[in-house]
Amino acid sequence: MKTQMTDKRFERLKGVCMVGAVVALSFLVEVCWGSFPVGLFRFPLNILVMALWMVLLTMMYRSRAGSACARFMLSREATWLSLGMVAAIGITLGLQLKPSSTAWPTVVLLLFVQSHLLLVILRGWRNKRGIRWRFCLTHIGLLLALGAGFWGAPDREQLRAPVQRYPSNDAYTMEGEERRLPYTLELKDFVIEEAENGTPTHYEAQVMVDGTMVTLRVNHPYARTISEKIYLISFPTSPRGERYAIVEIVSEPWQWLSAAGIIMLLAGAMLLFVQGPLFNSKF
Amino acid sequence: MAWNIFPLWAGIVMLIAATASIWAAMKRERSTVAIATMALAILAMGGFIALLWATLERPPLRTMGETRLWYSFFILVSGLFTYSRWHYRWIMLFATVLAGVFIIINIAKPEIHDQTLMPALQSLWFVPHVSVYMFSYSLLGCATLLSVVALVRKSTDMDMAIERLLYAGLAFLSVGMLTGALWAKDAWGAYWSWDPKESWAAATWGLYLTAIHLAPSVMNTSRRWIYHTIILLGFVALQMCWYGVNYLPSAATSVHSY
Numbered sequence: 001m002k003t004q005m006t007d008k009r010f011e012r013l014k015g016v017c018m019v020g021a022v023v024a025l026s027f028l029v030e031v032c033w034g035s036f037p038v039g040l041f042r043f044p045l046n047i048l049v050m051a052l053w054m055v056l057l058t059m060m061y062r063s064r065a066g067s068a069c070a071r072f073m074l075s076r077e078a079t080w081l082s083l084g085m086v087a088a089i090g091i092t093l094g095l096q097l098k099p100s101s102t103a104w105p106t107v108v109l110l111l112f113v114q115s116h117l118l119l120v121i122l123r124g125w126r127n128k129r130g131i132r133w134r135f136c137l138t139h140i141g142l143l144l145a146l147g148a149g150f151w152g153a154p155d156r157e158q159l160r161a162p163v164q165r166y167p168s169n170d171a172y173t174m175e176g177e178e179r180r181l182p183y184t185l186e187l188k189d190f191v192i193e194e195a196e197n198g199t200p201t202h203y204e205a206q207v208m209v210d211g212t213m214v215t216l217r218v219n220h221p222y223a224r225t226i227s228e229k230i231y232l233i234s235f236p237t238s239p240r241g242e243r244y245a246i247v248e249i250v251s252e253p254w255q256w257l258s259a260a261g262i263i264m265l266l267a268g269a270m271l272l273f274v275q276g277p278l279f280n281s282k283f
Numbered sequence: 284m285a286w287n288i289f290p291l292w293a294g295i296v297m298l299i300a301a302t303a304s305i306w307a308a309m310k311r312e313r314s315t316v317a318i319a320t321m322a323l324a325i326l327a328m329g330g331f332i333a334l335l336w337a338t339l340e341r342p343p344l345r346t347m348g349e350t351r352l353w354y355s356f357f358i359l360v361s362g363l364f365t366y367s368r369w370h371y372r373w374i375m376l377f378a379t380v381l382a383g384v385f386i387i388i389n390i391a392k393p394e395i396h397d398q399t400l401m402p403a404l405q406s407l408w409f410v411p412h413v414s415v416y417m418f419s420y421s422l423l424g425c426a427t428l429l430s431v432v433a434l435v436r437k438s439t440d441m442d443m444a445i446e447r448l449l450y451a452g453l454a455f456l457s458v459g460m461l462t463g464a465l466w467a468k469d470a471w472g473a474y475w476s477w478d479p480k481e482s483w484a485a486a487t488w489g490l491y492l493t494a495i496h497l498a499p500s501v502m503n504t505s506r507r508w509i510y511h512t513i514i515l516l517g518f519v520a521l522q523m524c525w526y527g528v529n530y531l532p533s534a535a536t537s538v539h540s541y
Contacts, residue, residue, distance in 0.1 A: 076496070076500055079496050080493055080496060080497060083489050083490075083492045083493040083496060084489065084493055085489075086485055086486075086488070086489030086492070087485075087486045087487075087489030087490045087493065087520070088486075088489075089482075089485065089486075089489075090482045090483060090484070090485035090486025090487070090488075090489055090520075091482075091483075091486045091520070092482075093477045093479070093482035093485075094479050094480075094482035094483040094486060094523065094524075094528065094531075094533065095531065095533065096479065096531075096532070096533040096536070101477040145464075145474070149474065149475060158472065199401065200401070200402065201400070201401070201402070202402060202405075203402060217402070218402040218403050218405070218470065219402070219403070219405060219406040219466075219469050219470050220469070221469065221472070229472065231470075231471070231472050248472055250472035250473070252472075252473075255468070255474075258474050259465075259468075259474075262461050262464055262465060262474065265457065265461055266457075266458060266461050266462075268457075269453075269454045269455075269457035269458050269461065270454065270458070272450055272453065272454040272457070273450065273451050273454035273455070276446075276447055276450045276451070277446040277447060277449075277450050277495075277498070
């Protein structure tokens with residue numbers, strides 16, 4: 001019995017060391033080759049890789065009895081490691097020790113967290129008696145929100161465009177590369193209200209977007225398509241003294257999956273409050 | 284106008300709260316008088332917040348000083364709740380001391396500016412996002428206080444209350460974070476952008492989730508100190524997320540600066 005326990009502990013310690021080795025390797029890759037090439041994984045490659053990853057994990061789950069790797073990935077140690085990694089990523093990015101969410105170590109850690117989440121869901125979605133709804137809402141919700149942000153990142157496009165008093169389809173990527181929009185933007189009117197101390201209290205721009213007049217305000221973007229929104233960012237003044245608007249065009253096809261995940265997590269959080277802990281009998 | 288009378292008003296609130304707390308600490312049984320007196324202190328604190336809201340003509344949730352005001356209010360609420368539910372006779376005194384610290388900071392450094400509510404904060408998400416966060420901070424503050432006592436005394440008496448406070452605090456912390464994500468999508472175009480404040484929020488969330496997932500394995504063993512220590516670390520991360528981040532160089536790049 002004691003030998004069995006020692007073997008189990010050794011197996012799990014080996015798992016933690018393996019994860020540590022992979023993370024160390026990812027640091028080395030980051031130093032040698034720079035950040036993860038997010039742009040390479042645009043649709044449909046991201047879907048293909050994601051599908052392959054899900055199939056591999058499902059196979060791993062089915063072979064869990066004979067696979068030490070699967071047993072480790074489903075262990076409590078892997079759960080603690082995953083959550084500790086979320087905290088570590090937060091602290092590292094919060095201190096801006098490595099100010100990038102696309103760094104190799106961040107990508108590897110997020111992939112590990114998602115892999116563990118998927119395996120835990122496969123195991124627990126039918127078995128969690130009493131807290132099945134809470135388990136499903138929190139875990140599936142987190143996987144959806146995290147997964148949509150992770151796998152959908154290559155398909156996300158963020159452009160900035162100056163909107164002036166004439167129609168234009170010029171836009172720029174965040175790196176400054178010029179792009180042509182498939183429609184024109186034209187500033188028709190700009191309203192700004194200021195407090196006595198000169199601080200803007202309200203501002204809005206009337207913009208003609210592809211022949212449609214829309215009002216853009218902070219917190220009120222215009223949804224041009226189901227996956228694209230236009231945001232009012234700022235209102236600089238040109239060298240000739242004319243005020244114009246800067247808008248941000250964000251195209252994010254995976255946003256609805258993120259939203260679904262967030263709503264599931266919200267419902268799960270409410271159940272967490274209502275049901276409370278289930279381990280009190282042990283205390 | 285409302286801010287000028289704050290030192291006097293807060294002094295009276297603290298006096299009532301301290302009376303209730305000392306009374307509760309002295310009594311072995313649950314004291315109805317202490318509960319009623321603390322409820323009076325909470326009502327008085329709530330009255331000041333309502334007055335400030337009316338005077339500013341906007342929700343007083345914008346500046347650090349204003350969030351500290353809500354925290355002082357909610358920590359008294361959470362202290363009263365914990366005392367009435369589980370009868371830890373020292374908890375209201377701890378909560379009052381914590382509320383007092385934030386009130387003193389607010390008197391020394393008010394950071395309550397003017398009536399302006401900048402356009403970025405003019406959103407339906409503003410009030411629920413900030414107030415839910417402040418409430419969760421107060422619940423997690425109470426869980427931290429009890430964890431310190433549990434660590435010092437090596438006692439298991441408070442474990443059930445700590446676990447319940449942790450679940451409730453984490454639930455509201457999650458709601459605060461998720462409403463923030465929905466608001467961020469409307470304001471900045473991304474649910475999550477690993478902004479320094481968001482990163483510290485993720486660190487706090489990760490640490491409290493670790494504590495919750497550790498509980499079944501360590502609570503009945505000699506390793507329960509790990510659970511209490513993680514709760515303390517979670518509270519440190521929470522302070523970083525709330526105001527500590529403003530003192531880091533990364534604050535310059537944060538979109539959460541008002």
